[in-house]
Amino acid sequence: MSAPVVLTGGRSNYVWRSGDRVVKLYREGCQNPLFANEWGRERSVLLALNGTGMAPRYLAHGTWQGRAWLIYRHVAGSRWHEDAGHVARLLGILHDQTALPDLPAGRNGSRALTEQTREILAQCSTDAGLVSIAPRGVVPPTSQVCLIHGDPVPGNLVAHDGTLTLIDWQCPQLGDPAEDLAMFLSPAMQHLYRGRVLSSEEEMQFGLAYPDRRVVARYYALKPWFHWRMAAYCAWRGDREACDLEVAELQSSRLRSP
Numbered sequence: 579m580s581a582p583v584v585l586t587g588g589r590s591n592y593v594w595r596s597g598d599r600v601v602k603l604y605r606e607g608c609q610n611p612l613f614a615n616e617w618g619r620e621r622s623v624l625l626a627l628n629g630t631g632m633a634p635r636y637l638a639h640g641t642w643q644g645r646a647w648l649i650y651r652h653v654a655g656s657r658w659h660e661d662a663g664h665v666a667r668l669l670g671i672l673h674d675q676t677a678l679p680d681l682p683a684g685r686n687g688s689r690a691l692t693e694q695t696r697e698i699l700a701q702c703s704t705d706a707g708l709v710s711i712a713p714r715g716v717v718p719p720t721s722q723v724c725l726i727h728g729d730p731v732p733g734n735l736v737a738h739d740g741t742l743t744l745i746d747w748q749c750p751q752l753g754d755p756a757e758d759l760a761m762f763l764s765p766a767m768q769h770l771y772r773g774r775v776l777s778s779e780e781e782m783q784f785g786l787a788y789p790d791r792r793v794v795a796r797y798y799a800l801k802p803w804f805h806w807r808m809a810a811y812c813a814w815r816g817d818r819e820a821c822d823l824e825v826a827e828l829q830s831s832r833l834r835s836p
Contacts, residue, residue, distance in 0.1 A: 590615045590748065595652055599637065604646045604748075611698045612811045613729055614749040617646040619681060623725075623747040624650060626678055632668065632744055653745065655738025659772055662780040663787030665735060665762055668742045670789035673724045673755040684726060684753020687719035691803040698810040706813045706821060711828065713802035719754075720796060726753045730762045732771035756797040759788065760804035763797075765827050766812050766820035775823060801831045 582594040582601070590610070592603040604617045617639070624636035635651035658665065685694050692712065699705050727734070728749035736743045751757075761767060763784065765775040776784070785794050797804075809824035 598652050600634070600650055600652045602648045602650075603642065604648075606645055611701055611814060612694075612807070616748055617648055619750050620747040621648060622678055622680060623750050624648075626725075627675070630675075631741060632672055632675075633747060634743065634745055653736045653738060653743045655736040655743070657771070658732045658735035658737050658742060662762075662776060662784035664742055665730070666759075666784045666787035667789070668735075668744070669727075669730060669755070669758050669762070670787075672727065672744070673758070673790070673793070675725050677723070677725045677752050678750075679752075681725070681750055681752045683723070684728070684751035684757055686723065686754050688713070688715065688717040688800060688803050690719065691800065691807055695803070695807040695810045698807070698814050702810070702813050704813070706809075706818075708806065708810055708813060708821075708825070711806065711825070713806055713828070717796075717799045717803070720756075722755070722792070723752050724755055726751050726755055726758045728753070728757070728761070730758050731764070731767040732762075754796070755790070755793045756800055756804075759784075759793065759797040760800070760808075764804070764808050765823040766808050766817070769820055769823055770817075802828055805831065 582596040585593040585595055585600070590608055591605050594601045604615065608615045621636065621639050624633050627633040628636060634653050637649040637651060639646065639648045641647065685691050699708060727744055727747065728751050729746060730744060734744055734746045736745055763776060763781060768775045788794050805824045805828035809821050809828065812821035812824060
């Protein structure tokens with residue numbers, strides 16, 4: 579067997595590759611206000627999606643010195659960088675899967691997103707002027723909840739053999755599918771993982787390819803809250819450039835509103 583190689587893509591855990599296996603050792607004490615880091619959720623989803631190609635193949639799990647580890651089959655490929663429509667179709671298939679009953683509920687509706695954003699801002703050393711630009715209005719919760727990945731950013735999408743696989747399932751939820759759309763379309767996440775934001779043509783391609791028009795419409799209704807929350811998260815991380823990208827899109831979406 580080849581010597582283990584440290585994988586540097588993840589931001590939350592220690593990850594190594596040895597041959598066709600990936601070993602993930604979960605960090606303790608990672609208090610992230612937006613992205614959970616729970617090995618039990620990842621294990622449950624990998625088992626549930628086994629054979630679908632949407633997630634890596636689960637192999638084993640256990641503990642080492644009181645910390646959880648997980649082993650799954652390595653997906654040989656490259657990080658996603660083009661064809662937003664392909665991602666939209668993958669997410670549409672994911673959102674049509676049977677929900678896992680043991681997953682926590684996600685934030686649902688503008689009031690829940692506002693509450694979460696204020697919780698994030700309370701942990702920031704400075705609010706970067708974000709409190710004053712809070713979106714107005716109310717978008718009610720949806721009853722159309724399903725299995726969502728929670729973090730489908732370019733770094734968690736592996737392109738291989740003409741298809742895509744989602745990795746890093748530490749924060750799946752039973753939630754609003756518009757959450758996954760917002761995470762992928764986020765200018766901050768595209769900037770951090772791909773090096774550039776999506777063009778208007780790419781965003782349009784994504785919206786047209788996602789199979790449920792109701793979810794796309796809901797994403798656009800909640801768009802100001804999604805950008806506000808991500809701007810707060812970037813402020814919490816201390817990434818001013820990424821924060822500014824989200825603020826700019828929030829302001830732009832207000833100008834486009836009827």
